[in-house]
Amino acid sequence: MTLTFDGTVVVPAADPDDGEQTAAALAPHLTSSSAVIAVNVIEKSGGGIDKAPMEQREEYADEIFERIRRTLETTDATVETDVLYGTDVVERIFAEAEDRDADAVVFTAREGNRLAELLTGDVARRMVKEASVPVVALPQTDA
Structure with missing residues (x-):
């Protein structure tokens, strides 16, 4: 069976490497539609002190998006980017997917150890458990 995404998919990326790896895994599954x-x-932070200055975080998002665009430029898919803001990452991703009438949220699970997962709340696990739209976890490819 060949998996293709003919509609809209939301692709969350946490950092430039994550974005590039996810885009590389996603590219073979995209079509012109x-x-x-x-x-x-x-x-x-919801009222507390944020982790880094907003401008710095937005510039980091631009770097993420540039790597995704570069990786997907050989496909016929349309690519949009959007910086989202929220106090709960998983809830915000699914709210965006619902707002955009997405067919799925697509990601590649990042490698991490169990301790890191416990400390961060394991976003990947929450994405699967709390899904309000279909979630597809693609295997990582060599980007």
Whole structure:
């Protein structure tokens, strides 16, 4: 069976390497009718002190998006990018997917150890458990 995404997919990326790896894994599954919405969620502290200056975080998102665009430029898919803001990364990703009437949220699980997963709340696991639209976890490819 060949998996293709003929509609809209939301692709969250946490950092430039993550974005590039996900785009590389996604590229073979795209068609001319595919629409990729690459997103980076800037987590707000909800009243506390943010982790880094907003401008610095937005520049980082631009770097993520550039790597995704470069990786997907050989496909016929349309690619949009959007910086999202929220206090809960997973909730914000699914809210965007619903707002964009996406067919799926697509990502590659990042490698990490169990301790890191426990400390970060394991976003990948939450994305699968709390899904409000279909979620596809692609295997990593060599980017």
